[in-house]
Amino acid sequence: VSRPLIVVVDDDVEGLDRVVEELRRRYAADYQIVADTSPERALETVRDACDRDAAVALVLAEQWLPSTTGIEFLGTVHMVTPEAKRGVLIEWGDAASTAPLLGGFSFGRFDSWIVKPIRRPAEEFHRSVGELLTEWVQAHGPTLDAIRIVGDRWSARSHEIRDLLSRNGVPFVFFDRDSRDGSDLLDRVGISNGPFPVMELWDGRVLRDPTTRAVAENLGLRTAPTAELYDVVIVGAGPAGLAAAVYAASEGLATAVLEPEAFGGQAGTSSLIRNYLGFPRGISGAELAGRAYQQALLFGAEFVYGNRASSLSRDGQEFRVHLPDENEIRGRSVVIATGVSYRRLGVPVLEALVGSGVFYGAASSEGAAMRDRRVFVVGGGNSAGQAARHLARHAAHVTLVVRRAGLSETMSDYLVQEITRDPRIDVRPRSEVVDGEGAGRLERLVIRDRSTGRLTTVEADALFVMIGAVPSTSWLPIEVARDDWGYLLSGSDAAHGDGDPSRIPRGLETSMPGVFVVGDVRHGSVKRVASSAGEGAAVIQQVHEYLRAHTSVASVEHR
Numbered sequence: 001v002s003r004p005l006i007v008v009v010d011d012d013v014e015g016l017d018r019v020v021e022e023l024r025r026r027y028a029a030d031y032q033i034v035a036d037t038s039p040e041r042a043l044e045t046v047r048d049a050c051d052r053d054a055a056v057a058l059v060l061a062e063q064w065l066p067s068t069t070g071i072e073f074l075g076t077v078h079m080v081t082p083e084a085k086r087g088v089l090i091e092w093g094d095a096a097s098t099a100p101l102l103g104g105f106s107f108g109r110f111d112s113w114i115v116k117p118i119r120r121p122a123e124e125f126h127r128s129v130g131e132l133l134t135e136w137v138q139a140h141g142p143t144l145d146a147i148r149i150v151g152d153r154w155s156a157r158s159h160e161i162r163d164l165l166s167r168n169g170v171p172f173v174f175f176d177r178d179s180r181d182g183s184d185l186l187d188r189v190g191i192s193n194g195p196f197p198v199m200e201l202w203d204g205r206v207l208r209d210p211t212t213r214a215v216a217e218n219l220g221l222r223t224a225p226t227a228e229l230y231d232v233v234i235v236g237a238g239p240a241g242l243a244a245a246v247y248a249a250s251e252g253l254a255t256a257v258l259e260p261e262a263f264g265g266q267a268g269t270s271s272l273i274r275n276y277l278g279f280p281r282g283i284s285g286a287e288l289a290g291r292a293y294q295q296a297l298l299f300g301a302e303f304v305y306g307n308r309a310s311s312l313s314r315d316g317q318e319f320r321v322h323l324p325d326e327n328e329i330r331g332r333s334v335v336i337a338t339g340v341s342y343r344r345l346g347v348p349v350l351e352a353l354v355g356s357g358v359f360y361g362a363a364s365s366e367g368a369a370m371r372d373r374r375v376f377v378v379g380g381g382n383s384a385g386q387a388a389r390h391l392a393r394h395a396a397h398v399t400l401v402v403r404r405a406g407l408s409e410t411m412s413d414y415l416v417q418e419i420t421r422d423p424r425i426d427v428r429p430r431s432e433v434v435d436g437e438g439a440g441r442l443e444r445l446v447i448r449d450r451s452t453g454r455l456t457t458v459e460a461d462a463l464f465v466m467i468g469a470v471p472s473t474s475w476l477p478i479e480v481a482r483d484d485w486g487y488l489l490s491g492s493d494a495a496h497g498d499g500d501p502s503r504i505p506r507g508l509e510t511s512m513p514g515v516f517v518v519g520d521v522r523h524g525s526v527k528r529v530a531s532s533a534g535e536g537a538a539v540i541q542q543v544h545e546y547l548r549a550h551t552s553v554a555s556v557e558h559r
């Protein structure tokens with residue numbers, strides 16, 4: 001088997017030699033390293049490898065090449081081989097590269113910038129290269145088929161199972177039931193008629209159309225609580241719930257965390273979170289969630305997977321969080337971290353371009369990168385209006401795509417006035433985005449006129465989708481007060497909700513004493529990964545205060 005390629009291009013021979021020597025010292029056993037001073041020849045090498053079906057793992061290009069820039073070159077490489085990871089090489093202290101790098105990175109033109117090695121051992125250089133190669137191996141390296149699945153590729157349940165496993169980082173291979181591999185597997189396990197999907201585990205166990213809980217149990221995850229009573233029950237394991245779990249468990253509280261789907265919540269579906277403190281190149285939501293999950297687990301938090309809280313009741317000093325199978329978890333306090341569900345456009349081409357020109361709720365962090373770009377915002381509410389105003393400060397032009405005849409029914413009047421007066425914003429009423437195109441990044445959108453049905457294709461660099469979010473609170477009793485949209489009130493907003501005129505809830509406490517709320521599901525929350533994690537960390541101090549004030553017995557003995 002030929003080794004995957006690492007291709008390096010730099011017209012400066014000394015710089016090229018430095019990079020190639022470091023690469024050969026560390027990676028020559030597993031990768032074939034090809035160096036060139038000419039971008040044209042390097043591109044030929046990449047094309048030739050693709051024609052031969054040889055894998056290209058990584059392409060590194062100096063930013064300042066004679067005929068082009070590294071960013072442009074890597075954009076072309078992406079069209080030839082979208083799988084290859086791409087790094088821009090810069091010299092230490094090259095301030096002129098900063099502006100183009102920032103713009104290019106926001107649009108997904110490359111995956112990382114790497115400072116050329118300046119000392120030995122060149123660990124900073126190798127850490128950057130190693131991260132890119134790790135990502136490449138995870139996505140395109142030899143598959144670990146710990147689980148083999150056979151089903152109908154386009155059936156909803158097959159999709160759900162694949163989504164569940166990949167969001168939880170479980171390696172698997174999927175075979176269509178009509179494929180040769182699929183029918184071989186079915187013959188081997190003696191199943192011909194389903195029900196599908198059929199899963200074969202690494203040790204020979206076979207599951208037929210398993211429920212999410214059955215999958216979890218077979219993977220060794222806990223699906224029922226082990227203790228009679230916990231100090232705190234955290235409902236939801238997105239960033240807010242995971243942070244609360246880390247802080248609660250590390251501070252000695254007996255902690256249970258309920259999660260029905262995947263650790264990481266919405267953040268787990270984000271391919272690259274760029275604004276989380278400490279990760280300048282960004283971090284995938286799944287990776288961040290995986291790390292936080294392990295951290296909470298190591299501190300002793302107990303995760304009870306595959307369970308959606310279906311109701312909550314108070315029983316004296318205790319709470320009961322009820323589960324759909326008539327089971328329950330008992331806690332002396334509860335932290336609700338159930339987040340929101342963002343409405344998605346549901347256009348597969350555009351979903352594949354999330355982070356490469358298509359953004360959900362990221363207008364403020366991406367604003368500066370929109371300089372001179374053609375930007376579209378979908379949505380007619382205040383958040384879409386604010387996003388359009390913010391983006392218009394930087395973009396060449398912003399088009400607001402709305403389904404209704406105008407904005408007045410759904411947007412505050414002051415915003416409608418501002419948008420009408422802003423020459424850089426156009427409103428496209430009675431319209432919806434139905435399709436898109438782009439090789440590696442968004443290039444065009446297809447917009448349908450809802451009155452005439454006419455389809456128009458427009459050039460577009462970025463699309464911001466702001467079509468609303470629904471908080472996950474319908475399972476809670478009415479004693480837990482919420483706003484008109486279902487978000488939970490906390491602190492002074494929730495005062496007197498429990499009928500006690502003298503009680504002011506703590507900052508993150510709801511109208512039901514002992515029940516706290518953190519993250520996106522909280523009224524007035526910022527709706528970011530970092531703020532959710534921050535609230536998750538902060539709430540535990542308030543839980544301690546509540547437990548000290550309201551319960552006579554010491555903390556439940558920590559297992």
Ligand SMILES: Cc1cc2nc3c(=O)[nH]c(=O)nc-3n(C[C@H](O)[C@H](O)[C@H](O)COP(=O)(O)OP(=O)(O)OC[C@H]3O[C@@H](n4cnc5c(N)ncnc54)[C@H](O)[C@@H]3O)c2cc1C
Pocket residue numbers: 235236237238239240241258259260261262263264265266267268269270272273274275276307308309310337338339340341342354360361362472475518519520521527528529530532
């Ligand atoms: C595609 C996408 C990209 C994003 N990119 C960024 C970004 O780059 N930067 C950024 O700062 N923010 C980003 N966001 C927003 C960010 O992900 C959220 O602000 C953050 O995840 C909120 O965290 P949370 O823990 O409050 O809620 P969530 O992440 O929504 O987690 C809630 C969890 O609760 C669980 N749950 C729901 N109901 C129940 C129930 N009844 N019982 C038990 N569990 C339940 C859910 O399964 C889920 O796991 C993005 C969001 C999306 C959708």
